[in-house]
Amino acid sequence: MSGASLPSRIGPYLVERRLGAGGMGEVYLAYSVAGEPVAVKVIRPDRTDPHTRARFEREATMARTISGTGRVARFIEADPFAEQPWLAMDYVPGRPLSDVVKDQGLLSTPLVASLGALLAEGLAAVHAAGLVHRDLKAQNVILGDFGPVIIDFGLGAFVGASKGSLTQAGVVIGTVRCMPPEQALGELEVTQAADVYGLGAVLLYAATGHYPYDGARWEAVAAQVVNAEIGPDLSGLPAELTPVVSAMLAHKAEDRPSLEEVTRQCADLMRLLGTSPARARRALIQETTPRDHPTMVLPQPDTPMLDRLDSLERQLREESAAPADSVPALPSDGESSPDTPAQSDVESSLVSVQESPSGRPAEPAPKKGRPPASRRVADELRKRYAMGPALAWSKR
Numbered sequence: 001m002s003g004a005s006l007p008s009r010i011g012p013y014l015v016e017r018r019l020g021a022g023g024m025g026e027v028y029l030a031y032s033v034a035g036e037p038v039a040v041k042v043i044r045p046d047r048t049d050p051h052t053r054a055r056f057e058r059e060a061t062m063a064r065t066i067s068g069t070g071r072v073a074r075f076i077e078a079d080p081f082a083e084q085p086w087l088a089m090d091y092v093p094g095r096p097l098s099d100v101v102k103d104q105g106l107l108s109t110p111l112v113a114s115l116g117a118l119l120a121e122g123l124a125a126v127h128a129a130g131l132v133h134r135d136l137k138a139q140n141v142i143l144g145d146f147g148p149v150i151i152d153f154g155l156g157a158f159v160g161a162s163k164g165s166l167t168q169a170g171v172v173i174g175t176v177r178c179m180p181p182e183q184a185l186g187e188l189e190v191t192q193a194a195d196v197y198g199l200g201a202v203l204l205y206a207a208t209g210h211y212p213y214d215g216a217r218w219e220a221v222a223a224q225v226v227n228a229e230i231g232p233d234l235s236g237l238p239a240e241l242t243p244v245v246s247a248m249l250a251h252k253a254e255d256r257p258s259l260e261e262v263t264r265q266c267a268d269l270m271r272l273l274g275t276s277p278a279r280a281r282r283a284l285i286q287e288t289t290p291r292d293h294p295t296m297v298l299p300q301p302d303t304p305m306l307d308r309l310d311s312l313e314r315q316l317r318e319e320s321a322a323p324a325d326s327v328p329a330l331p332s333d334g335e336s337s338p339d340t341p342a343q344s345d346v347e348s349s350l351v352s353v354q355e356s357p358s359g360r361p362a363e364p365a366p367k368k369g370r371p372p373a374s375r376r377v378a379d380e381l382r383k384r385y386a387m388g389p390a391l392a393w394s395k396r
C-alpha cells in the first residue's frame with residue numbers, strides 16, 4: 001500500500017498518516033470517533049492467505065488476555081476477516097530503540113540492565129497469557145516517558161495458545177537477526193525461551209549497536225544462527241553484561257535463563273554498579289526521551305480531522321441504524337449471487353482516499369444493510385474484551 005493509496009478509513013478509525021511498514025503489512029496513525037489516537041496494523045494484500053488470516057485471528061483474540069503490565073501496548077480491537085485484516089493497538093508515544101541508538105549512541109551498562117529488567121516484565125505478562133511474542137527487535141521497543149514498551153506482536157506472534165502452532169513447518173516468521181536457532185529452522189513448537197533469546201539480542205544491540213549475527217542476505221544470517229559451531233558476535237559488549245547476555249543467546253533453548261533469572265541478574269547488576277532499579281529506570285527515561293522531540297507528544301486531531309470525525313460519527317450511526325431486512329435473500333439453490341451477503345461478508349474495511357472539491361479527503365458514503373461478517377466478528381471481539389473482569393491495564 002503506497003502513499004498514493006493511503007486509506008481514509010480503516011474499520012471505525014480515520015487515518016492520518018502511515019507510521020511504518022514491515023514484511024507482513026503497514027501501520028497507520030488513526031483516530032477513533034472520540035479522538036483517541038491508535039496504531040492500526042494492516043496485513044499486506046499479497047499475504048492474506050488462510051494461514052496469515054489464522055495467525056491474525058489468533059493475535060486479535062488472544063492479545064486481550066495480556067494484563068498486569070504497562071510494558072506491552074494494549075490491544076483494542078480487530079477485524080481478522082476483512083479483505084485486508086487489521087488490528088488496532090494503543091499508540092505509544094516515543095522512539096524505537098533502534099532510532100535512539102542511531103541518534104544518541106549506545107546505552108550505558110546500567111541503562112541496558114534497566115532495559116532488560118523492564119522488558120522482561122512485559123514479556124512475563126505475554127507468557128502468563130500462554131503466548132510468545134516471536135518478533136522482538138530494537139524496532140519493536142518504544143522508549144518514551146513511561147519507559148520501554150513492547151509493540152507490534154507480529155503476524156505470527158502467538159503460538160501454542162490453545163489450537164497448536166500457527167506456523168507451517170519450514171516457514172520462518174520474524175526478523176532473522178534476532179531470532180533463535182529453533183525459530184530460524186522453522187520449528188513448530190517455539191517456546192518462551194525464544195523470547196529470552198530475542199531479548200538478549202535487543203540488549204546486545206542497545207549496548208553494542210549490532211546484533212548477534214549479520215550478513216548481506218537473510219539466508220546468510222540464518223545459516224550462522226542455526227550453526228551451533230558459530231557463536232554470537234559479542235564484540236563491544238561490556239564485561240559486566242557478558243554473563244547475562246551470553247546466557248540469553250545460548251544456542252539450545254533449554255540452556256537459556258528464565259525471565260525471572262534475567263530480571264534478578266539485571267537488578268543485581270544495577271546494584272553492583274551503584275544504582276537501584278528505580279533510579280536506573282528514571283535515568284533511562286531521562287536520557288532517551290528528549291522533551292522537544294515530536295514523537296514524545298501524544299498526537300491530537302487537528303480541526304480538519306475533527307470535522308472528518310464528526311462526519312464519521314454520523315456515518316456509523318446511520319450504518320448501525322440500517323434495517324436488516326434491506327439485505328437480499330439467499331438464492332433458493334444455496335449458491336451466492338454477486339449481490340448476496342456472502343460476498344459482502346468479505347468486503348474490505350479499508351477505504352481509499354478520494355479528494356473532495358475542497359482538496360480534503362472525502363469520507364465514503366455509508367453502506368446500507370446488514371453489517372458484514374468482518375464487522376460482526378470485530379463487534380464480538382470487542383464485546384468479549386469488554387467483559388473481561390480481570391483486565392486491569394496500567395495507566396501511563
